[in-house]
Amino acid sequence: xxxxxxxxxxxxxxSDEGKGFDTVVVMNASGIAxxxxxxxQYLELTGCGVEISSSPGNGTRVIIHAPKLG
Numbered sequence: 001x002x003x004x005x006x007x008x009x010x011x012x013x014x015s016d017e018g019k020g021f022d023t024v025v026v027m028n029a030s031g032i033a034x035x036x037x038x039x040x041q042y043l044e045l046t047g048c049g050v051e052i053s054s055s056p057g058n059g060t061r062v063i064i065h066a067p068k069l070g
Contacts, residue, residue, distance in 0.1 A: 008068050015061040020054045027052065 004011045026032050036052065043050050047067055054060035 005068060010066045010068050011063060012066075013061065013063045015059060017059040020056050020058045020060055022056060023052055023054050 001015075002011075002013045004013075027036065040050050040052075043064060043066075049065045051063040051065075052060070
């Protein structure tokens with residue numbers, strides 16, 4: 001996990017070396033990605049963003065961008 005602050009933004013990145021998944025298939029199938037879709041929607045509603053990159057056999061990386069407050 002990494003945590004960075006730059007240009008008025010906070011960036012949190014989490015990755016693993018797990019089995020991974022096909023992001024196109026999963027993120028377009030609400031029954032499969034229900035939790036990921038909820039997280040993305042919540043973050044967008046609060047002015048944040050999320051990037052999810054993964055592929056079968058190559059683990060997953062999630063990056064959350066948030067405006068720095070204060």
